[in-house]
Amino acid sequence: DAMVIQNPRYQVTQFGKPVTLSCSQTLNHNVMYWYQQKSSQAPKLLFHYYDKDFNNEADTPDNFQSRRPNTSFCFLDIRSPGLGDAAMYLCATSRETSGFTDTQYFGPGTRLTVL
C-alpha cells in the first residue's frame, strides 16, 4: 500500500542532544511537509518542500532544519532540543502544492520526549 512512513515512532533525547527524525513516502508526491503538534493544539507548519524547493515558515526557529535528499525521503533535524520542543512531529505529503488546496496525507508521527 502506498503510504507515508515515519521513524522512529517514539524518540527520547536529552536536552541539547541533536536528534534527526525521518520520513519516507511511496505515494510519489511532489510536496512534503513537516508539522509540530503539541497536545490539544493545531498542527504548526515548520517547513515544506515542493520537489526540492525548500520553504521555511517565517516563525520556524533556527534550531530546526530539514533535508530532502530525494523525492521519497525527508529529514527533520533538531540541533539542540529544548524542553519546549517535546511534541508530536508529523510528516505529510500532497501531490502538488496547488497553494495548499491539495489533500495532505500524514504519516503516523514521531512523538519526541526531551529529558
Next chain:
Amino acid sequence: GQNIDQPTEMTATEGAIVQINCTYQTSGFNGLFWYQQHAGEAPTFLSYNVLDGLEEKGRFSSFLSRSKGYSYLLLKELQMKDSASYLCAVTDSNYQLIWGAGTKLIIKP
C-alpha cells in the same frame, strides 16, 4: 489576524447524530478541509469543501457557507470508534493552510 474557531470538546451518544461547527476569519478563502485525528495518531482526511453546500460521504457530511465563514461536520449513527479530534483547516488567499485546534469528540455508550 487569521482565526479558526471550533468548540474544544463535545460529547455525544453512540447511535446519535452530532454536528461540529467551524467558523473562520481568514484573508480570503480557497477551500476548507476536515481531518479526523485519533489520540496519539496522525490526522486523516475526511472532506474538502470549496463551494457552498453539503458534501455527503457515507455517515459523514460537511457543509460550507462562504458568505458566513462557516462550516460544519455532521456525523450520523455515531460509533465508539468516532471518538477522536476533528480538525478544521482553511486555505486562505495567500494559499496558506490555517489549522484549527480541533474539537475533541467523546462518544458515550
